[in-house]
Amino acid sequence: MPALLRRLGAAAALLWLVVTLTFLLVRAAPGDPAALLLPPTADAADEARLRASLGLDRPVAVQYARWVGATLRGDLGTSFAQGRPVATILAEALPPTLALGGASLALSYLLGVALGTLQAVLRARGDRRGRAADDALTVVSTAAYAAPSFWVALGAIALFTAGASRWGFPAALRLPAFGAADPAGQLAGWAAFADRVRHAILPVSVLALVGAAGVARYARTAVADALAGDFVRTARAKGLAPGAVFGRHALAVALPPLVVLLALSLPGVVAGSVFVESVFAWPGMGRAMVQAISARDYPVILGATVLYAALTIGANLAADLVLPRLDPRRR
Amino acid sequence: MNARVRVPLLFLGALALAAIVGPMLAHDPSAIGDVLATRLLPPGATDAAGQWHPLGTDRFGRDLLARTLAAARLSLAVGVAGSVLSGALGTALGAWAAWRGGAVDLTVTAVADALLAVPRIVLLLVVAALWGPGVGTTVGVLAATGWMGVARLVRAEALGVRRRDFVDGARALGASDARLLWRHVVPNALGAALVATSLGVGNAILLESGLSFLGLGIQPPAPSWGNLIAGGRELIVTAPWVALVPGVALVATVLACTLLGDAVRDRRAGESGTARLLAERA
Numbered sequence: 006m007p008a009l010l011r012r013l014g015a016a017a018a019l020l021w022l023v024v025t026l027t028f029l030l031v032r033a034a035p036g037d038p039a040a041l042l043l044p045p046t047a048d049a050a051d052e053a054r055l056r057a058s059l060g061l062d063r064p065v066a067v068q069y070a071r072w073v074g075a076t077l078r079g080d081l082g083t084s085f086a087q088g089r090p091v092a093t094i095l096a097e098a099l100p101p102t103l104a105l106g107g108a109s110l111a112l113s114y115l116l117g118v119a120l121g122t123l124q125a126v127l128r129a130r131g132d133r134r135g136r137a138a139d140d141a142l143t144v145v146s147t148a149a150y151a152a153p154s155f156w157v158a159l160g161a162i163a164l165f166t167a168g169a170s171r172w173g174f175p176a177a178l179r180l181p182a183f184g185a186a187d188p189a190g191q192l193a194g195w196a197a198f199a200d201r202v203r204h205a206i207l208p209v210s211v212l213a214l215v216g217a218a219g220v221a222r223y224a225r226t227a228v229a230d231a232l233a234g235d236f237v238r239t240a241r242a243k244g245l246a247p248g249a250v251f252g253r254h255a256l257a258v259a260l261p262p263l264v265v266l267l268a269l270s271l272p273g274v275v276a277g278s279v280f281v282e283s284v285f286a287w288p289g290m291g292r293a294m295v296q297a298i299s300a301r302d303y304p305v306i307l308g309a310t311v312l313y314a315a316l317t318i319g320a321n322l323a324a325d326l327v328l329p330r331l332d333p334r335r336r
Numbered sequence: 337m338n339a340r341v342r343v344p345l346l347f348l349g350a351l352a353l354a355a356i357v358g359p360m361l362a363h364d365p366s367a368i369g370d371v372l373a374t375r376l377l378p379p380g381a382t383d384a385a386g387q388w389h390p391l392g393t394d395r396f397g398r399d400l401l402a403r404t405l406a407a408a409r410l411s412l413a414v415g416v417a418g419s420v421l422s423g424a425l426g427t428a429l430g431a432w433a434a435w436r437g438g439a440v441d442l443t444v445t446a447v448a449d450a451l452l453a454v455p456r457i458v459l460l461l462v463v464a465a466l467w468g469p470g471v472g473t474t475v476g477v478l479a480a481t482g483w484m485g486v487a488r489l490v491r492a493e494a495l496g497v498r499r500r501d502f503v504d505g506a507r508a509l510g511a512s513d514a515r516l517l518w519r520h521v522v523p524n525a526l527g528a529a530l531v532a533t534s535l536g537v538g539n540a541i542l543l544e545s546g547l548s549f550l551g552l553g554i555q556p557p558a559p560s561w562g563n564l565i566a567g568g569r570e571l572i573v574t575a576p577w578v579a580l581v582p583g584v585a586l587v588a589t590v591l592a593c594t595l596l597g598d599a600v601r602d603r604r605a606g607e608s609g610t611a612r613l614l615a616e617r618a
Contacts, residue, residue, distance in 0.1 A: 020453075022453075023450045026447070027462075144595070147594050147595060151538065151542070151590035151593075152587045153542055153562075153565075153583070153586065156583040159565070159568070159572045159579050160572075273455055275455075279550075280550070294461060298461060298465040299551075306462055306465060310454060310458055313454055313455055314450075317453050317454065318453050321453075
């Protein structure tokens with residue numbers, strides 16, 4: 006398993022690089038964190054005390070060593086704004102974000118692979134109508150891909166709250182647009198679960214819509230490439246049924262890279278949910294990050310950055326390890 | 337030129353023209369007149385002063401068509417400037433790293449890898465938060481977080497070119513390092529860098545709008561599509577056109593950029609589509 010060890014080592018080195026980079030970013034940024042925290046009435050003694058407690062009076066090398074050591078131990082410091090450990094804040098915010106990202110990613114894959122496959126098959130028919138239908142679907146899905154999620158989210162809110170009552174939508178389509186659960190918190194058991202699902206419908210759908218458009222672009226190319234392959238022609242020539250050619254030969258080749266994309270796109274979806282979370286007031290990482298930025302809460306901002314990087318590096322590692330198992334050509 | 341290239345190009349050209357000329361012809365996009373009489377007029381309405389507002393007005397009574405065109409100026413300019421700067425930075429760093437090798441190469445590659453390990457939107461948020469928002473920061477941040485892909489491409493190309501005979505020949509004739517880089521290495525890597533850069537414009541416009549929507553990009557009253565949409569956020573139920581109009585302009589522009597980029601990329605022969613897409617992703 007030396008290959009596995011090498012990959013793990015590379016991933017750890019990369020994480021260390023990111024941690025170093027965040028330290029350098031904060032050092033390079035204008036402004037002094039101590040000046041930011043101090044009330045205008047503070048005197049020199051207050052400032053010295055604050056600097057000592059933040060470790061800002063130490064040499065840069067010591068500050069760096071402490072930042073790297075603490076971060077790698079999972080100690081991300083204390084939030085300026087909330088006075089709680091950053092690790093606790095992020096641990097609370099991560100599950101809602103992963104749930105949102107995971108659900109929308111699964112949905113966008115189902116939708117996107119189906120749409121992309123349909124487009125590739127239409128194109129492969131080779132006639133005018135097939136090409137025209139594929140082109141039309143490409144423009145529609147590219148438009149969805151080009152639409153900013155926050156704008157789609159605003160439209161969805163207007164449609165399913167005010168629009169729903171104006172045009173008399175059935176009760177099932179009058180959806181909550183804010184938060185992840187009923188704020189009264191009186192529900193229990195099954196009703197509480199149903200309430201959470203209803204709150205998730207709009208944010209998950211918006212993310213899935215925008216994500217599916219991106220997946221469809223990849224799926225269309227992957228399936229079209231496979232359908233154009235010599236092995237598909239051979240399978241047809243030896244008289245296999247069209248269904249078997251398509252399933253056992255074309256899709257079997259086209260789909261493994263898409264599974265890897267699934268792993269690679271999770272961090273992007275999680276990060277991209279910053280906008281959707283902020284519009285829908287979803288209590289996840291994205292909203293924590295945006296709130297921390299408006300409060301200039303640097304420990305939370307940096308902690309979230311390191312966590313996003315750890316997710317990305319982990320997903321890349323997983324993709325690297327899974328791809329050879331799915332695709333024998335890459336062993 | 338086929339329709340896949342012509343249609344998006346025509347649209348983008350017309351938009352750029354409208355963005356340059358439109359605000360000169362229309363009434364001042366930032367002018368605030370009699371707010372109570374002109375605010376939140378629906379599209380097609382005429383206000384008390386007899387001004388016609390084809391796309392309606394916002395909550396300060398400003399004409400939305402004029403605002404959206406003025407925003408097109410900034411959004412297009414910031415998107416193009418951000419991509420061109422990141423392309424130039426990537427080309428320079430990639431060529432330099434490949435040429436010098438050793439510690440320089442190691443540092444550039446390490447920084448690029450570290451930056452690629454953080455989702456770009458997170459990097460944008462962090463840097464915009466640390467340096468304070470504004471047009472300059474937004475362009476700088478787009479450049480600072482977008483150069484890695486181009487740098488990798490150029491580095492790979494430059495590593496190949498470095499060993500070619502014509503480079504040895506030029507060196508034997510006494511060409512300096514800077515001249516070798518500029519005249520022999522960079523032109524050879526430029527094609528790939530240009531395609532990657534132009535593909536990035538749509539994405540840069542989208543990212544700028546996201547930053548501005550969150551209040552970390554272009555600051556009102558300077559108009560950008562992102563902050564216009566943010567201005568319509570609370571009005572989405574009572575006056576939906578305020579967020580709708582700039583959003584449609586934004587989607588149409590990014591759509592045109594993406595379709596154009598796809599058409600250009602498809603023309604480049606070589607690898608299979610999947611390999612290209614995976615490489616673009618990496």
